[in-house]
Amino acid sequence: MFSKACEYGIRAMIYIAQQSRQGERVGLKDVAQGIDSPEAFMAKILQALSRQGLVQSVKGPNGGFYMDAPGLKVTLAEVVLAIDGDQLFTGCGLGLPECNEKKPCPIHDEFKLIRNKIKSLLETTQVGEFNELLEKGVLHLKRV
Amino acid sequence: MFSKACEYGIRAMIYIAQQSRQGERVGLKDVAQGIDSPEAFMAKILQALSRQGLVQSVKGPNGGFYMDAPGLKVTLAEVVLAIDGDQLFTGCGLGLPECNEKKPCPIHDEFKLIRNKIKSLLETTQVGEFNELLEKGVLHLKRV
DNA sequence: GGAATAAAGGATAATTTTGTCCTTTTATTG
DNA sequence: CAATAAAAGGACAAAATTATCCTTTATTCC
Ligand code: SF4
Ligand code: SF4
Numbered sequence: 001m002f003s004k005a006c007e008y009g010i011r012a013m014i015y016i017a018q019q020s021r022q023g024e025r026v027g028l029k030d031v032a033q034g035i036d037s038p039e040a041f042m043a044k045i046l047q048a049l050s051r052q053g054l055v056q057s058v059k060g061p062n063g064g065f066y067m068d069a070p071g072l073k074v075t076l077a078e079v080v081l082a083i084d085g086d087q088l089f090t091g092c093g094l095g096l097p098e099c100n101e102k103k104p105c106p107i108h109d110e111f112k113l114i115r116n117k118i119k120s121l122l123e124t125t126q127v128g129e130f131n132e133l134l135e136k137g138v139l140h141l142k143r144v
Numbered sequence: 145m146f147s148k149a150c151e152y153g154i155r156a157m158i159y160i161a162q163q164s165r166q167g168e169r170v171g172l173k174d175v176a177q178g179i180d181s182p183e184a185f186m187a188k189i190l191q192a193l194s195r196q197g198l199v200q201s202v203k204g205p206n207g208g209f210y211m212d213a214p215g216l217k218v219t220l221a222e223v224v225l226a227i228d229g230d231q232l233f234t235g236c237g238l239g240l241p242e243c244n245e246k247k248p249c250p251i252h253d254e255f256k257l258i259r260n261k262i263k264s265l266l267e268t269t270q271v272g273e274f275n276e277l278l279e280k281g282v283l284h285l286k287r288v
Numbered sequence: 289g290g291a292a293t294a295a296a297g298g299a300t301a302a303t304t305t306t307g308t309c310c311t312t313t314t315a316t317t318g
Numbered sequence: 319c320a321a322t323a324a325a326a327g328g329a330c331a332a333a334a335t336t337a338t339c340c341t342t343t344a345t346t347c348c
Contacts, residue, residue: 001145001232001237002237002238003305003306004305004306004307005305005306007238010238011238025324027323027324027325028324028325029324038306038307038308039307039308040307040308040309041306041307041308043325043326043327044306044307044326044327046325047325047326047327050325050326051326057324057325057326058314058315058316058324058325059313059314059315059316059323059324059325059326060314060315060316060317060322060323060324060325061315061316061317061322061323061324062315062316062317062323062324063314063315063316063323063324063325064324064325065325076238076251088145093145093146094146094151094154094155094220105274105277105283106269106273106274106277107220107265107269110261110265111265113261114258114261114262114265117254117257117258117261118258121251121254121255121258125250125251129250130249130250133249133250139249147335147336148335148336149335149336171294171295172294172295173294182336182337182338183337183338184337184338184339185336185337185338187295187296187297188296188297188336188337190295191295191296191297194295194296195296201294201295201296202294202295202344202345203293203294203295203296203343203344203345203346204292204293204294204295204343204344204345204346204347205292205293205294205345205346205347206293206294206345206346206347207293207294207295207344207345207346208294208295209295
């Protein structure tokens with residue numbers, strides 16, 4: 001469904017959202033350990049997300065990644081779009097080309113319905129939404 | 145959503161289902177051209193599908209790939225499973241590990257619902273289902 | 289049986305994705 | 319200002335996926 005980079009990206013955003021809720025910053029190493037991802041690869045992904053403004057970052061001592069209040073409202077859809085592009089939201093999952101609304105294949109309507117459901121699920125889910133469960137220790141972002 | 149191999153596989157199955165409806169056989173070259181896929185790669189994929197019994201094949205002159213009557217009833221789910229495995233049908237699309245039904249994350253229920261819809265769509269769609277549209281020229285398996 | 293034909297299979301190459309390492313830039317602290 | 323800490327970025331490496339080529343095996347036709 002998503003690339004590895006995208007999975008790490010989603011998990012990292014959720015992790016940072018929870019860890020930085022009092023304006024604290026989270027270091028790369030912390031994030032990588034917290035979500036069980038390779039550190040250097042994680043760095044690349046966070047760089048990209050940072051460039052696109054989905055997460056804030058500060059260099060230097062006591063620096064790191066964080067989110068401001070509006071940052072917590074970033075949706076999973078935005079993260080996915082930033083990393084994997086819009087392939088999942090548009091186009092045919094079956095790779096059947098050259099079809100349009102007027103000449104749909106047998107599964108088009110249902111397929112489109114599903115695609116839209118995925119889209120809307122991701123669009124209505126914010127990275128800050130997982131905080132409570134994470135604090136309760138009910139949700140884990142890595143294997144224990 | 146699916147790997148390239150899987151997309152080619154699905155298209156090829158649909159193509160063969162339509163081309164071989166009078167017991168005719170379709171050659172590799174024919175399939176590859178018919179669905180616009182690299183020939184040698186297509187060969188590997190068809191070999192795998194053939195080994196798993198999802199498509200029939202005959203060697204030698206006038207040989208090729210074909211489906212018998214029950215073959216037309218093979219579902220897209222079977223094809224996907226044969227090529228990409230069950231990752232799409234099981235497990236978490238978000239790559240969040242260590243969660244179970246008792247400790248679901250905020251999106252689990254809706255996510256699972258979508259996953260099941262994809263599964264059931266693929267399970268209820270047979271490769272022979274596209275024949276009519278293909279014959280009418282309404283559906284294309286490659287860019288024209 | 290021999291020639292021709294077409295899939296099966298093995299080996300290898302190109303590309304993309306994933307992952308690592310090292311240097312540079314920017315900020316903080318004393 | 320100097321030392322240090324941390325992200326940014328460039329170059330490179332490994333692994334997986336996609337793609338190609340060549341040989342072998344099975345089948346048909348003469
Ligand atoms: S009509 Fe069929 S092939 Fe075309 S985009 Fe819709 S589902 Fe895919
Ligand atoms: S509970 Fe959440 S993280 Fe776990 S499988 Fe369900 S959707 Fe994925």
